[in-house]
Amino acid sequence: KNQVEQSPQSLIILEGKNCTLQCNYTVSPFSNLRWYKQDTGRGPVSLTIMTFSENTKSNGRYTATLDADTKQSSLHITASQLSDSASYICVVSDRGSTLGRLYFGRGTQLTVWP
Amino acid sequence: EADIYQTPRYLVIGTGKKITLECSQTMGHDKMYWYQQDPGMELHLIHYSYGVNSTEKGDLSSESTVSRIRTEHFPLTLESARPSHTSQYLCASSARQGISYEQYFGPGTRLTVT
Numbered sequence: 001k002n003q004v005e006q007s008p009q010s011l012i013i014l015e016g017k018n019c020t021l022q023c024n025y026t027v028s029p030f031s032n033l034r035w036y037k038q039d040t041g042r043g044p045v046s047l048t049i050m051t052f053s054e055n056t057k058s059n060g061r062y063t064a065t066l067d068a069d070t071k072q073s074s075l076h077i078t079a080s081q082l083s084d085s086a087s088y089i090c091v092v093s094d095r096g097s098t099l100g101r102l103y104f105g106r107g108t109q110l111t112v113w114p
Numbered sequence: 115e116a117d118i119y120q121t122p123r124y125l126v127i128g129t130g131k132k133i134t135l136e137c138s139q140t141m142g143h144d145k146m147y148w149y150q151q152d153p154g155m156e157l158h159l160i161h162y163s164y165g166v167n168s169t170e171k172g173d174l175s176s177e178s179t180v181s182r183i184r185t186e187h188f189p190l191t192l193e194s195a196r197p198s199h200t201s202q203y204l205c206a207s208s209a210r211q212g213i214s215y216e217q218y219f220g221p222g223t224r225l226t227v228t
Contacts, residue, residue, distance in 0.1 A: 004156075041221075042222065043219030043220050043221050049216065089157075104156040104157045106155055
């Protein structure tokens with residue numbers, strides 16, 4: 001069964017600290033993996049997208065890694081800011097159809113305290 | 115930021131009412147989607163469209179219906195709302211980027227049926 005599991009479910013850190021969010025998936029055949037940021041009451045916004053040949057991709061203070069062999073990804077946030085408080089969603093796409101079927105994780109709820 | 119709009123942003127209605135959630139995008143994207151998301155849960159695809167006059171049901175069974183008469187417009191209708199329809203509804207559209215499709219999400223409509 002194609003699934004995307006994220007951990008931790010929630011995380012609280014102090015402003016300025018770093019953190020790492022985890023994503024494990026069983027989606028096959030794999031096409032790409034995305035990380036989205038979803039602010040409360042808003043739609044998700046794409047942070048990074050990686051294909052199976054990419055190991056690392058950065059977007060400012062966000063760095064995503066992908067290990068296609070172990071089917072794991074992580075999102076590292078450096079020097080956290082209050083505006084980083086949001087849900088971070090891991091999304092995996094398969095190659096089974098033109099639509100590019102997306103499988104969503106439940107997200108990690110990150111709270112950054114001052 | 116993607117140009118995809120949803121109205122209303124919040125809606126509280128009584129059981130049995132007919133409602134239409136609006137979604138419009140100005141990017142000329144052919145593919146559009148409707149997702150349902152409950153708090154702390156993953157997004158579930160309920161409808162999608164490849165283009166004008168094309169609509170398909172998604173993975174999650176929904177009593178809602180959609181139409182695609184114009185490329186930019188993808189409304190979702192509930193003929194008779196029930197409390198079980200209370201949820202957040204997210205509209206998205208996608209465009210090809212490299213070998214994959216990037217999805218752009220609207221801000222969502224928070225529906226409460228009393």
